[in-house]
Every structure is written in structure tokens, then in C-alpha cells.
Amino acid sequence: MMKQRKNTLFLMRPLNHVRVVFFALLICLSHGCSHAEKKTQSRPLTDPQDWPMWVEIGPDTTLTARAIVEADRCPTIKIDAQEISMDTRAPAEAGRYPVLTCEKILPATTTHASISGRALPLPKKDLTKIVVIGDTGCRIAGKGSDTRVQACNDPTKWTFPVVAKAIADAQPDLVIHVGDYLYREVPCPADQPGCAKSPSGDRWATWDADFFSPADPLLRVAPWIFVRGNHELCARAGAGWFRFLDARALSQACSDETPPYLVHTGDHGPEFLITDSAPGPLTQKSLAALAELSPHHAWLFTHRPIWFPSAKGKPDLSMGPHLIPPHGIDLVFAGHVHSFRIIDFKKPRVPEIIAGNSGTQLTPLDDALAAEFTKNKMPVRSVCGENDFGFLTLERSAPLKNTKWKVFETPLASLENHTLSSCRLEY
Secondary structure, X not given: OOOOOEEEEOOOOOXXXXXXXHHHHHHHHHHOOHHHHOOOOOOOOOOHHHOOEEEEEOHHHOEEEEEEEOOOOOOEXXXXXXXXXXXXXXXXXXXXXXXXXXXXEEOOXXXXXXXXXXXXXXXXXXXXXXXXXOXXXXXXXXXXXHOEEOOOOOOOOOOHHHHHHHHHXXXXXXXXXOOOOOOEOOOOOOOOHHHOOOOOOOOHHHHHHHHHHHHHHHHOOOOEEEOOOHHHOOOOOHHHHHHHHOOOOOOOOOOOOOOOEEEOOOOOOOEEXXXXXXXXXXXXXXXXHHHOOOOOOEEEEOOOOOOOOOEOOEOOOOOOOOOOOOXXXXXXXXXXXXXXXXXXXXXXXXXXXXXXXXXXXXXXXXXXXXXXXXXXXXXXXXXEEEOOXXXXXXXXXXXXXXXXXXXXXXXXXXXXXXXXXXXXEEO
């Protein structure tokens, strides 16, 4: 399964916080931060060119074009030479969702699709560059003195707008988000000017501020796969998740459990297994459900890590020493932990890559993870990572058959000095 894997894993010198802030500001000024500098109230969508539009890949590799509009009816979409009306996925609702969500399933043979003259990015036959991000929203959570606040109006403190623009400039073939989109759960405290006028709760204004507005440059350049996070549980932002991002047909009722699905990526690409771990850590039963999909050289994408030490007061971080991935899974990708780590386990476990560092307030990790895993009878070859904002890139070059994937982190500070993280994996 991993016979061709060659590991080059080691920890680079941690980036100084002042440098991170400096480079984030420098990048923002040079690339433009119009989305981050706006007041975070919902923007008007009167111009079709401002509508959020994207293509997402779902169960059975189904392609769906989506658009969020302020209009009485859904727009038309041009698919190759045919122009047809988009379907209403979710009607506008006064108050929380004053926008119309529209969609249209695209034939697998589609070579061109556009809405209001704007071309939509379609999947390539074979992928050579994939970007993985996670935990992107701006944290405003808690109550009273326990309120945890990021300065959402400051792109050096909440960096997702900068990260999204940098990824868009890199022109990936596919973007995969491993969950947790909406973090503005409570109103911004009056004594916190850094998040002044921020919307909160599961409503369109918050979804726009936390995800759609900053992600707009990236929605324009690549198709997406969306993984559900625990912030998208029904009691949190589940209604918005199903209205806007879930890849299946919209259900009448919110559900905290949805079945996994498989995505094929071409003749020379891995398969993607997408699973919903929003309700809690994966179990042997949920891994058995993945096995029923008969994966073959698949990458598993889940929000919660399968193997990670449980922190005090954090029961949702589960060390699963008894959990063994089904045959056919080569790599595991997750978020939930607000940092970046590559954990290269010894057999029978496969490498687990945590990419939860794309915008939400970071949770710096120490270097004791390898010892913690070994203590719990889960020996590792090595653990490396970054305590910095950034994104994960997977690249390969032609010829694609038998070509190794290079898996590496791009820390935010490296975008100006071009010094990539030395924490990487080849397989």
C-alpha cells in the first residue's frame, strides 16, 4: 500500500511571531486585501459578477455548479452550447438567509460552464496540484470573561483572506477544505475593536464574512471538495452547511450524521474518501463503513483526526490506538487541531496529516507528540510540523504514472522569503 513511500520528515526552526505578522501584512498590502478590509457586514450581491459561484465534487464524483444570488429566481447557466435555468437549492428566507442558493448538476462530459458570462473552474482529467486547508473562520466564541476573540478586521491576525489569495495565485487544480468554516458564534464584545461590527451565528452575513467573501478569489480558480466540521453540526452552523456547501441534495431536516462517499480523480490519481466526523471521532464501525466503499489507493479526508492525544478538557480529540484504517487507504488528512503536523506512523497505521492552520486562532503544539504516541502503543517514524498559519500543498510532475506526490506545508511567512517548510512527505 505504501511500498513506494519515501519519508523526509524533520522539524524546522519555529517562525517568530513578529515575522509572521510582518509578512502577513506585507503580503496583504502587495496582493490586495479588499475582502479583509471591508466591514464584516454582509455585502450586497446586486452585481452578478459578485455572486459567489463555484463547482464542487460530491458522491460518485458528481459535479455541481452552485451560486448564491440576490434575485427573485435562479440565473441561467451555460453548459457547453446549452443555456438552461439553474435549480433552486434553498429559497431566500427573511432574516437569516436573504439569499437564494442555486445549483445545477453538470454532465461528466462538460468542457465549459459559465454563469452570467463568468466561467466556472472545472476539474482536470488528471490532478498535479492539490491544496488542503482547514479551520478557516475567525474565532469569536465563549461567554463573558471566557470569550475568545480574534481581530477579524485585521488581516495580520485573521489570515484566511491572505491565505486564500495566495492559494488562488498558485492556481491549484483542486481545493479540499477539511471543515470548520464558521467560527463567529457570538457577537463581538463591545470592548474588542478588532472584530467590531462582525456578524455572528448561523446566518448568511456570517457565512459571507467568515467564508464566502474571503474565499472568493479561490472559488474562481479551482473546483472544491467540502468536508464537514464539528462547527457545522446542526446545533451550530448546520443549517448553513446544508444550504450552501453539502454535496448532496438538500434534505428537509438537518442531520448530524451523513454517509461517507468516494471520489475518483482520473486514471493516474488517488481516490478520495470523504467522511463526516462532525458528531465525534471515527470509530471502528465508521471505518468499517469506509471499507464497504472498496477504496483503492485512497486518501481519507475527515475533520477530526483519527489518532491524536486527547487534551485535558478536550474529549473530542481522541487517541485511537485500536483503530486501524481499512485496506486501500494510503493517507489520512484532517483538521480540528489548529496547527500543522505530519505524523508518520509505523505500520499498520498510515501517515496522518493535520491541516487546521488556515485562519482560525492557532493552538501551538509542543514536540512531545512522538513520545505520546509511543506511550500509547502507536509507534511513529517521525513527527514534524509548523505552528504558523498556512496551507498544505500536494504536487506531482509528469509522467503521472508511478510519480511520487510531494506533500508539504506553505507557511504564511514563507510567501515573501520563499523558504518552504522542511516538514514534508514523499510517497
